[in-house]
Amino acid sequence: MKKLRIAIQKSGRLHEESIQLLKECGISIDNGKDQLKATAKNFPMEVYYLRNGDIPKYLLDGVVDCAIIGENVLIEKEYDIPFIQKLGFSKCRVSLAIPKGESYTDINFFNTKRIATSYPNTVRNYLKSKNVTADLHLINGSVEIAPNIGLSDAICDIVSSGSTLFKNNLKEVVTILKSEAVLAKSPDIDAISSDILEKLNFRIQSVLMGRTSKYVLLNAPNEKLNEIISILPGMRSPTILPLAEEGWSSVHSVLQQDTFWEIIDQLKMAGAEGILVCPIEKMVV
Numbered sequence: 001m002k003k004l005r006i007a008i009q010k011s012g013r014l015h016e017e018s019i020q021l022l023k024e025c026g027i028s029i030d031n032g033k034d035q036l037k038a039t040a041k042n043f044p045m046e047v048y049y050l051r052n053g054d055i056p057k058y059l060l061d062g063v064v065d066c067a068i069i070g071e072n073v074l075i076e077k078e079y080d081i082p083f084i085q086k087l088g089f090s091k092c093r094v095s096l097a098i099p100k101g102e103s104y105t106d107i108n109f110f111n112t113k114r115i116a117t118s119y120p121n122t123v124r125n126y127l128k129s130k131n132v133t134a135d136l137h138l139i140n141g142s143v144e145i146a147p148n149i150g151l152s153d154a155i156c157d158i159v160s161s162g163s164t165l166f167k168n169n170l171k172e173v174v175t176i177l178k179s180e181a182v183l184a185k186s187p188d189i190d191a192i193s194s195d196i197l198e199k200l201n202f203r204i205q206s207v208l209m210g211r212t213s214k215y216v217l218l219n220a221p222n223e224k225l226n227e228i229i230s231i232l233p234g235m236r237s238p239t240i241l242p243l244a245e246e247g248w249s250s251v252h253s254v255l256q257q258d259t260f261w262e263i264i265d266q267l268k269m270a271g272a273e274g275i276l277v278c279p280i281e282k283m284v285v
């Protein structure tokens with residue numbers, strides 16, 4: 001039976017959450033220590049544990065059918081590999097940073113400067129688009145140390161909380177791109193694997209929607225129902241059930257995380273009482 005070959009990071013920032021996502025998709029992987037290849041027990045899938053930086057080439061060559069990878073790495077490798085789904089974790093940005101004490105005016109600051117980075121193509125393309133020429137130094141890790149040891153005048157690296165920059169006396173001055181983990185697809189994938197990938201992506205979307213949604217139950221006097229319904233988005237429209245107490249109803253709906261508190265405030269103002277909020281494990285639309 002044909003199996004979908006998926007690459008995930010062997011170890012590092014993406015590993016845990018990639019495994020967790022597959023688990024929440026109901027896919028159980030026999031994850032032995034130091035195992036570089038594993039077969040899923042209950043889904044036609046083979047998992048290859050690889051270095052994040054090597055994955056784009058494997059996708060390009062069709063050695064794997066799909067991968068969970070940082071979007072920034074796909075951009076850096078310039079292979080024009082499509083991604084089919086953003087996954088909502090490992091959110092970060094690729095930014096230019098300079099020593100705190102330097103005064104920054106505009107991008108021309110970087111003209112003729114030495115920039116240490118693990119993302120040379122990303123930096124070069126960005127500076128080229130701004131007509132700036134700099135001297136790039138390729139470093140594979142601990143990039144933020146470079147200006148402090150006289151190796152460079154500036155850096156370009158991944159920033160998330162900003163704490164590594166802060167600890168190394170650097171300040172972020174330009175965000176070149178924003179990134180998160182994505183599900184990427186090999187340009188060489190065959191039809192059968194493509195079908196399996198679609199099934200996987202359907203499960204992933206259900207998990208992701210569940211993660212960002214909350215199930216809300218509330219009580220309201222019947223005369224307030226119209227106003228409350230107009231506030232609630234719901235999947236189609238809210239569910240209304242009568243309470244044992246005459247003149248009152250229970251209203252059930254689904255709220256999105258980003259607008260959640262705003263809507264809860266409006267519901268309270270409109271007369272909602274006893275508001276219960278429950279997590280949603282999966283959401284199939």
Ligand SMILES: Nc1ncnc2c1ncn2[C@@H]1O[C@H](COP(=O)(O)OP(=O)(O)OP(=O)(O)O)[C@@H](O)[C@H]1O
Nearest residue numbers: 012013014051052053070072073090091092158160
């Ligand atoms: N501090 C961070 N916060 C959020 N996401 C990050 C952070 N650092 C890296 N990432 C994301 O996770 C990906 C993997 O980063 P990580 O440092 O684990 O591996 P790597 O050194 O880039 O790759 P390799 O697996 O080839 O060693 C990055 O490409 C980026 O998309």
Ligand SMILES: O=P(O)(O)OC[C@H]1O[C@H](OP(=O)(O)OP(=O)(O)O)[C@H](O)[C@@H]1O
Nearest residue numbers: 141142157158159160161162163164165
């Ligand atoms: O803004 P922050 O939250 O501090 O995160 C940014 C840091 O995280 C990553 O490094 P990582 O810890 O993966 O080490 P590495 O340089 O060895 O990849 C990245 O390269 C930055 O150094």
Ligand SMILES: [Mg+2]
Nearest residue numbers: 012013141158
């Ligand atoms: Mg890293």
